[in-house]
Amino acid sequence: MFKIRVLVTALALISSISVASAWKALPTVAPAPANNPTTEEKVELGKMLYHDPRLSSTGTVSCASCHNTQLGGEDNRPNSMGVNGQTGGRSAPTVWNAAFNTVQFWDGRAASLEEQAAGPVTNPIEMGMKSWDDVVARLQTIDGYKLAFEQVFGKDAISKDNATKAIAAYERTLITPNSAYDKYVAGDKSALTAQQVRGMDTVQELGCTACHSGPAFNGPGLFQKFPAHSNASFAEKHHFKDDKGLAEVSKKPDDEHLWKVPTLRNIALTAPYFHNGAVKTLDEAVTIMAKLQLDKDLSKEQLADIVAFLNSLTGEFPKQKMPVLPATLGATFN
Amino acid sequence: MFKIRVLVTALALISSISVASAWKALPTVAPAPANNPTTEEKVELGKMLYHDPRLSSTGTVSCASCHNTQLGGEDNRPNSMGVNGQTGGRSAPTVWNAAFNTVQFWDGRAASLEEQAAGPVTNPIEMGMKSWDDVVARLQTIDGYKLAFEQVFGKDAISKDNATKAIAAYERTLITPNSAYDKYVAGDKSALTAQQVRGMDTVQELGCTACHSGPAFNGPGLFQKFPAHSNASFAEKHHFKDDKGLAEVSKKPDDEHLWKVPTLRNIALTAPYFHNGAVKTLDEAVTIMAKLQLDKDLSKEQLADIVAFLNSLTGEFPKQKMPVLPATLGATFN
Numbered sequence: 170m171f172k173i174r175v176l177v178t179a180l181a182l183i184s185s186i187s188v189a190s191a192w193k194a195l196p197t198v199a200p201a202p203a204n205n206p207t208t209e210e211k212v213e214l215g216k217m218l219y220h221d222p223r224l225s226s227t228g229t230v231s232c233a234s235c236h237n238t239q240l241g242g243e244d245n246r247p248n249s250m251g252v253n254g255q256t257g258g259r260s261a262p263t264v265w266n267a268a269f270n271t272v273q274f275w276d277g278r279a280a281s282l283e284e285q286a287a288g289p290v291t292n293p294i295e296m297g298m299k300s301w302d303d304v305v306a307r308l309q310t311i312d313g314y315k316l317a318f319e320q321v322f323g324k325d326a327i328s329k330d331n332a333t334k335a336i337a338a339y340e341r342t343l344i345t346p347n348s349a350y351d352k353y354v355a356g357d358k359s360a361l362t363a364q365q366v367r368g369m370d371t372v373q374e375l376g377c378t379a380c381h382s383g384p385a386f387n388g389p390g391l392f393q394k395f396p397a398h399s400n401a402s403f404a405e406k407h408h409f410k411d412d413k414g415l416a417e418v419s420k421k422p423d424d425e426h427l428w429k430v431p432t433l434r435n436i437a438l439t440a441p442y443f444h445n446g447a448v449k450t451l452d453e454a455v456t457i458m459a460k461l462q463l464d465k466d467l468s469k470e471q472l473a474d475i476v477a478f479l480n481s482l483t484g485e486f487p488k489q490k491m492p493v494l495p496a497t498l499g500a501t502f503n
Numbered sequence: 504m505f506k507i508r509v510l511v512t513a514l515a516l517i518s519s520i521s522v523a524s525a526w527k528a529l530p531t532v533a534p535a536p537a538n539n540p541t542t543e544e545k546v547e548l549g550k551m552l553y554h555d556p557r558l559s560s561t562g563t564v565s566c567a568s569c570h571n572t573q574l575g576g577e578d579n580r581p582n583s584m585g586v587n588g589q590t591g592g593r594s595a596p597t598v599w600n601a602a603f604n605t606v607q608f609w610d611g612r613a614a615s616l617e618e619q620a621a622g623p624v625t626n627p628i629e630m631g632m633k634s635w636d637d638v639v640a641r642l643q644t645i646d647g648y649k650l651a652f653e654q655v656f657g658k659d660a661i662s663k664d665n666a667t668k669a670i671a672a673y674e675r676t677l678i679t680p681n682s683a684y685d686k687y688v689a690g691d692k693s694a695l696t697a698q699q700v701r702g703m704d705t706v707q708e709l710g711c712t713a714c715h716s717g718p719a720f721n722g723p724g725l726f727q728k729f730p731a732h733s734n735a736s737f738a739e740k741h742h743f744k745d746d747k748g749l750a751e752v753s754k755k756p757d758d759e760h761l762w763k764v765p766t767l768r769n770i771a772l773t774a775p776y777f778h779n780g781a782v783k784t785l786d787e788a789v790t791i792m793a794k795l796q797l798d799k800d801l802s803k804e805q806l807a808d809i810v811a812f813l814n815s816l817t818g819e820f821p822k823q824k825m826p827v828l829p830a831t832l833g834a835t836f837n
Contacts, residue, residue, distance in 0.1 A: 220573055229584045234563065239554055239828045250563045254588025438830040450833040483830075491823040494573045496772040499784040 191373065193384040194351040195434065195484065199268030199341040205283060205334045207341055214317045215339025217492045218332055223311075224290055224304060226297035227252045232289065232336065236264035238343065238489065241438030247446030251289075252297035258412055260446030265486075266434045268341040269385035275444045276415045277392055277429035282337035287329060301329035308332070313495020345435055345484025353481070361481055368478025371471050376463050386433035386482070395428050395444075396461035403457055407447035414444070437480045451476050525707065527718040528685040529768065529818065533602030533675040539617060539668045541675055548651045549673025551826045552666055557645075558624055558638060560631035561586045566623065566670065570598035572677065572823065575772030581780030585623075586631035592746055594780030599820075600768045602675040603719035609778045610749045611726055611763035616671035621663060635663035642666070647829020679769060679818025687815070695815055702812025705805050710797055720767035720816070729762050729778075730795035737791055741781035748778070771814045785810050 201207045218224065219238075222231040235249035236242055242263030243249075248256040259275050267273065273285035289295040290304055298304050308314045308327045318326040321335065350369075352360035361369070372378060378386075380393050396409055404410055415424035428444060441447065442454035455475050459465045467475070535541045552558065553572070556565040569583035570576055576597030577583075582590040593609050601607065607619035623629040624638055632638050642648045642661045652660040655669065684703075686694035695703070706712060712720075714727050730743055738744055750758035762778060775781065776788035789809050793799045801809070 222568075222571070223579070227584055227588075228578060228580050229568065234556075237556070237828075239826055241830060244562060245557070245831050246562050250561055250587075252588070253584075254561075254586070437832060440831065440833045452833075486827050488827075489825040491825045492573055493820050493822075494571075496575060496817075497579050497774065498771060499774045499786075 191378070191382075192350075192354045192369070194354045195266065195269075195344065195346045195348070195384045197344060197346045199344060201338065201341055202281065202283070205338060207338045208321070210317075211321045211335050211338040212342055213339075213492075214321050215335035215337070216489070217314075217317065217494055218336050219339050220492050221494050223307060223494075223497065224296055224298065225252050226299070230296050232264075232286070235261040235289075235295070238264065241265065241435050242267075242343070243439055245440060247441050249295070251292070251295040255294040257294050259444050260441060262431060263435060263439050264340055265343050265345050265484075266385050266432055268344065269383075270387055270429065270432065272391050272429050275428055275431075276418055277427075278415065278418045282340050283333045286333040286336040286340070304332070305329065311495050311497055317495065342487070345486055348434070348484040349481040350478075351484070362477065364474055364477040365481045366478075368474035368476070369481075371474050372478060375459065375465060375467075375471075377458070377475075380430045380462070381433050387430045390430065392424075392427040393430050393462075394426050396426070398461055398464040400460055403461055407443065407457070408445060409443065409447070409461075412444060433479060433482055435483050437483050451479060455479070525712070525716075526684075526688045526703070528688045529600065529603075529678065529680045529682070529718045531678060531680045533678060535672065535675055536615065536617070539672060541672045542655070544651075545655045545669050545672040546676055547673075547826075548655050549669035549671070550823070551648075551651065551828055552670050553673050554826050555828050557641060557828075557831065558630060558632065559586050560633070564630050566598075566620070569595040569623075569629070572598065575599065575769050576601075576677070577773055579774060581775050583629070585626070585629040589628040591628050593778050594775065596765060597769060597773050598674055599677050599679050599818075600719050600766055602678065603717075603766065604721055604763065606725050606763050609762055609765075610752055611761075612749065612752045616674050617667045620667040620670040620674070638666070639663065645829050645831055651829065676821070679820055682768070682818040683815040684812075685818065696811065698808055698811040699815045700812075702808035702810070703815075705808050706812060709793065709799060709801075709805075711792070711809075714764045714796070715767050721764045724764065726758075726761040727764050727796075728760050730760070732795055732798040734794055737795055741777065741791070742779060743777065743781070743795075746778060767813060768816050769818060771817050785813060789813070 199207075219232045222228050222234070224231060230252050233239075235244050235251075237244055242265035243261040247260055248258060249261045250256050262275060267285075268282060273279040273282060274288070279285040279288065287301065291298050291300060305327050308318075314327060318331060318335075322331045349360045349365070353366075372381075380390065382388050392415060395414070396404055410426065413425045415427040416422065418424075436442075437451060440451065440454075441449045442451070443457075448454045448457060452472060455472055456467060459467045533541075553566045556562050556568070558565060564586050567573075569578050569585075571578055576599035577595040581594055582592060583595045584590050596609060601619075602616060607613040607616060608622070613619040613622065621635065625632050625634060639661050642652075648661060652665060652669075656665045683694045683699070687700075706715075714724065716722050726749060729748070730738055744760065747759045749761040750756065752758075770776075771785060774785065775783045776785070777791075782788045782791060786806060789806055790801060793801045
């Protein structure tokens, strides 16, 4: 009897180790770089900057406009709308759990949240500021920001570097743990339905996890080619190949159609899908991914199971206080 | 001795009654109409709707985009920017303390917050929805809203009427009490500086309070003519007469250049000024008001005193939780 017990315990251990290695719960704290430790005051400043439309030329577009912290971390639009109603060619990635991306932007051209945060502010079709010098000059007219930067970074500290550090520190707190999946992985076997467990198995068997692995389902590699397999009807219908991905920045032919592997966390909330936001439903997105990346046609049951599993990745959104933005006194936007 | 005490007490009473009638602190609760009592759940639903950009055609403009609850209740722009980067001719009035307006919109064409809330959603240059039927249809695709409306209003309750009631109920909570002025009126004589007290007296002596009276400085009448006196240089420079105010709606010549008396609460935060947002600083706005409404030229000291007093009207902004908006599943905006 004792021997049997030991054996059962040993098997359970092995089994739980194996599960632990393949399926990971989302950490509740994101690691911060050595030169930008996360502090409460910095997060508060970053939250203000993140939600402040005065970081755009027109005073109408904040980081949160396209990466909405009250929704799934993006805007549910195929392409975001920047200043003066302009739109680009890519769909806003979610800010939730972006702290767990190894690279940022769809094309992965930024190595950190800090680097990413600097980009949209001066992008002419996003937030439209002429330069970070102009952003800094504007922030310097707002007494509340002078004080807040001083409290976090010291005297006369309003700068691009510090503003993006604060925004990144805030973004590191935008984590959505305790999804049904996370509870299941933590041992609550009732957290997933039988269909969701089948979907979880199917995702692994089909090979989705070759790219979508790790706690945020966005690892282990930095980039993947999309589409990996050619399928004329899908590719043409959705114009997936119009945008060359990383090669648009690097200009290297080898980088053509290389993309960051996006997280699957909260994917039920972030339609429409793909880098160009061309696909409206999760069912169609999964069908396309199976065909274009794995060259597989899913059965109706497989598709339903996978989508059920993906729905289990919707996490708990932290309750946030609304920032009270420091006032502009007497200034205006033209 | 006793007689003197009685006399002093009596004088103090008369004095405090006189102060109480002329200068009023802001109520901390706004009265609600009988058919729309304020409840916690309704306020929560209204807060969600107020901040939800999916109430606009493009999914990019919410009530809060132009009437920003993280700032002074508006957008610090001369004219707000609606869907697709469009702008109109008027400056967004603040939502803070709008509950204490007797009429709504610059031209006072709405008699209640409920009526006001219906307008911008289907205005083609503001939120751009084709009709409230379209808004209701969109909300019905969002399960979280179906549930929230049901909890507040009963089954199958998503409607224009209930949505605007919820938004109005939320707006009735957007009150900014405890300004330095309010503390002063409540008896804390150290709450205002000597200059602010001089400004307070000047405001009354000059006659500003003929229109800007009551706790929100926006009564007692519904409408006033602006400009009341003609001054070619001011009027032309700022194009004040291009917009005919209430007459644009009523088409009656008697209503030309009639406007709602706007609140002075938080006015330091809500530049630029006037119905068309043509004036960038509070100093210039006060100078213009004295000239165009009272036909008076202010001394440098009078101007500085009045502006100092107006700065005492900035209240305490309630700490709000950020709403978590119910998710759109698989839908999109084109």
